[in-house]
Amino acid sequence: MPPTQKTAPSPFGMLLIHREDIDLTKKLTVTLYGNDQGANNVLDAVAKAAEIHPDVNIVRIPGLNVGIPDGMREHLHTSSAAVFGISTGMPEAQLAAEALEKNPGLSGNIFFTEDFPSSSGIHDPLLRRIGRHARLCSIMNVPDDAAERVFYKSVHTVGWPDHWLPAMENIRTGAALRRSGSFMKRQRGSFVEQHVTADDAVVYVSGFRDPESETAALKQLLAIKEIDGRPLLVHFRPHPGERNHPDLQRAIRERDALLDGQWEIASAEIVDSGAFADMRLIGAADVTIAHPGATSTFLAAATRVKMICPLDLITARQRLESSYDYALTERNVRTIDRLSDLRTTIAGLLPNDSPEATALRKKQEKNAIRFDATRPPSYGKNVMEVMREFIT
Numbered sequence: 001m002p003p004t005q006k007t008a009p010s011p012f013g014m015l016l017i018h019r020e021d022i023d024l025t026k027k028l029t030v031t032l033y034g035n036d037q038g039a040n041n042v043l044d045a046v047a048k049a050a051e052i053h054p055d056v057n058i059v060r061i062p063g064l065n066v067g068i069p070d071g072m073r074e075h076l077h078t079s080s081a082a083v084f085g086i087s088t089g090m091p092e093a094q095l096a097a098e099a100l101e102k103n104p105g106l107s108g109n110i111f112f113t114e115d116f117p118s119s120s121g122i123h124d125p126l127l128r129r130i131g132r133h134a135r136l137c138s139i140m141n142v143p144d145d146a147a148e149r150v151f152y153k154s155v156h157t158v159g160w161p162d163h164w165l166p167a168m169e170n171i172r173t174g175a176a177l178r179r180s181g182s183f184m185k186r187q188r189g190s191f192v193e194q195h196v197t198a199d200d201a202v203v204y205v206s207g208f209r210d211p212e213s214e215t216a217a218l219k220q221l222l223a224i225k226e227i228d229g230r231p232l233l234v235h236f237r238p239h240p241g242e243r244n245h246p247d248l249q250r251a252i253r254e255r256d257a258l259l260d261g262q263w264e265i266a267s268a269e270i271v272d273s274g275a276f277a278d279m280r281l282i283g284a285a286d287v288t289i290a291h292p293g294a295t296s297t298f299l300a301a302a303t304r305v306k307m308i309c310p311l312d313l314i315t316a317r318q319r320l321e322s323s324y325d326y327a328l329t330e331r332n333v334r335t336i337d338r339l340s341d342l343r344t345t346i347a348g349l350l351p352n353d354s355p356e357a358t359a360l361r362k363k364q365e366k367n368a369i370r371f372d373a374t375r376p377p378s379y380g381k382n383v384m385e386v387m388r389e390f391i392t
Contacts, residue, residue: 028080028081028391029057029059030080030081030082030083030387031061031072031079031081031082032047033060033082033095034084034087035064035092036064038116039113039115040064041163042113042114042383044163045161045383046083046113046380047380048380053384059079061076063087064240064241064243065244066244073098077102079103081109081110081387082109082111084110084111084113085115086113086120086121090121090124090321096130097129100130108133109390110134112134114137114139115139117139117140117324118140118324120136120138122148123320127151128151131151132151132153135152135386136152136154137158137386138156138157139158139379142155159378159382160377162377162380164295164299164377167279167295167296168279170279171279171303171305173280174270174280174283174284175303177269181195183196183265184265185263186263188262188263193266199231200231201227201230201287202233202265202284202285202287203233203234203235204235204237204281204288204289205217205236206239206281206288206294207236207237207242208294215251215254218234218236218255218258219258220339220340220342221234221342227346227347227350228350235281238252265281285305286306287306289307289309290308290333292310292329293322297332297333298332300332301333301364302370306334308334308336309336310337310341311337311338331363332363332367334360
């Protein structure tokens with residue numbers, strides 16, 4: 001048996017670049033690629049599930065706007081199958097079209113995986129053209145008359161992503177840390193910490209990869225010094241998807257300058273918890289501000305946290321390119337038409353027994369997705385099983 005060469009672990013799982021990295025004794029090579037963070041989250045589950053398939057090599061192309069090396073493209077073109085995420089702008093569709101041109105034999109062995117319910121990518125013109133060569137792995141059941149069944153070769157339900165359950169657990173961890181009495185704050189740029197008091201109203205802004213809109217939201221919030229006698233503490237965390245975007249750097253600097261000297265959460269168990277930080281901040285905050293297309297809108301309902309989604313954060317491009325019906329966001333969180341409505345909406349939600357908070361809680365109880373902790377999601381396993389139906 002010829003020796004294999006191991007590579008160092010990457011943040012995206014198994015990253016193979018050189019032909020000598022491929023175990024030639026294995027029969028199948030499957031290439032994974034997703035650009036956005038959400039796409040990479042579900043592909044992590046697929047890569048993990050592939051580990052129990054001894055005849056499968058996984059080639060992982062890095063995302064988050066990192067350029068694709070030529071060697072990785074060559075691996076894709078000669079793969080037995082390819083599994084793609086679904087990201088903003090659909091760079092995955094461009095890569096899939098290129099792969100089909102180089103290797104028509106990939107037709108039927110290309111799989112697109114949702115990381116958000118109904119985010120199937122079918123609004124992308126290129127994906128609509130190549131969809132007959134690809135299969136969709138959908139989070140939820142797709143109706144028989146849905147457009148996805150027209151444009152894709154086939155559609156397969158694979159259930160909730162594996163990482164959603166630990167994400168909800170981290171929301172609850174954040175809430176517990178808030179109640180622990182050791183919840184700390186500091187002014188940005190300072191190392192002096194103070195306890196967050198019961199009077200502090202903590203509003204967390206979960207970044208949405210649009211620094212200009214984030215700046216607009218932060219200006220609205222930072223102008224609110226207090227609500228009903230409670231000082232407002234506004235904490236912001238950027239979206240990881242803004243990395244490697246040179247065109248955003250100026251807007252990012254302007255946004256960050258706005259936060260200099262402002263109060264922020266300092267508890268290391270939350271802000272230094274890596275990939276868990278966003279969920280822990282959602283749990284720790286009194287109210288979270290998020291984009292209407294964020295996955296956390298579903299998790300907020302399941303964990304009964306207060307979340308506000310301003311609809312004017314949705315860009316024209318997002319409305320054009322996304323297959324998600326943003327009107328559905330209202331089922332899980334409190335939506336508002338304009339950022340200028342933030343003050344009155346936060347004031348209405350802060351008291352737990354207010355009519356606004358009660359109405360949100362009842363709506364979430366009715367519409368939240370149901371999770372059984374004894375039967376965790378098996379998204380990655382299900383995607384692999386779908387793929388194995390068509391490749392041997």
